[in-house]
Amino acid sequence: MLALFLGLVSVVALVGSLSTMATPDVYSQFEAPSWALRGAWFGPLWTVSYVVLALAGWAYWRTDGETQGFALYGIGLLFNLLWAPLFFAGGSVRLACVDIVLLDFFVIMTVGLFCRRSRTAALLLLLYFGWLCYTTALNIAIIALNDIT
Numbered sequence: 001m002l003a004l005f006l007g008l009v010s011v012v013a014l015v016g017s018l019s020t021m022a023t024p025d026v027y028s029q030f031e032a033p034s035w036a037l038r039g040a041w042f043g044p045l046w047t048v049s050y051v052v053l054a055l056a057g058w059a060y061w062r063t064d065g066e067t068q069g070f071a072l073y074g075i076g077l078l079f080n081l082l083w084a085p086l087f088f089a090g091g092s093v094r095l096a097c098v099d100i101v102l103l104d105f106f107v108i109m110t111v112g113l114f115c116r117r118s119r120t121a122a123l124l125l126l127l128y129f130g131w132l133c134y135t136t137a138l139n140i141a142i143i144a145l146n147d148i149t
Contacts, residue, residue, distance in 0.1 A: 001061055005054040012077055013050045016084035017043075026088045033141040049131045053080075056124035060114050063121070069113040072106055079103035087139070093148050097139045104132055 020026075020042075027039050037045070057073055079102050087096035107129050115122035142148070 059121035
């Protein structure tokens with residue numbers, strides 16, 4: 001079953017990767033805040049985040065997790081799937097920001113449900129959420145610094 005979670009998350013990662021490869025210069029064209037990571041860091045950090053996300057889903061599944069928890073997990077995967085194409089390939093930084101804020105909301109809701117069955121799953125999701133908070137803040141900062149309407 002771990003392979004299933006890794007596979008699902010890998011599809012999301014692949015879509016994100018293809019979106020950034022299709023338009024590799026998008027991120028470098030923006031004025032970024034002083035605390036922004038260099039572009040080369042994003043691939044490895046997203047990879048670690050995706051592995052953590054898959055492990056969280058698997059840990060929850062191992063506890064006979066509730067359907068509602070998996071539904072929220074799936075909604076989160078969908079919002080994650082949409083973010084990179086919106087930000088990079090779609091050229092819609094504002095819509096990507098709305099997407100990632102919704103993703104943040106669903107991840108927190110999922111943490112709450114996962115915590116009822118598996119603290120391990122909830123803690124893993126919190127690690128993933130930490131990365132999402134950074135990415136959300138960066139998305140917001142790029143909008144502010146670049147006067148994106």
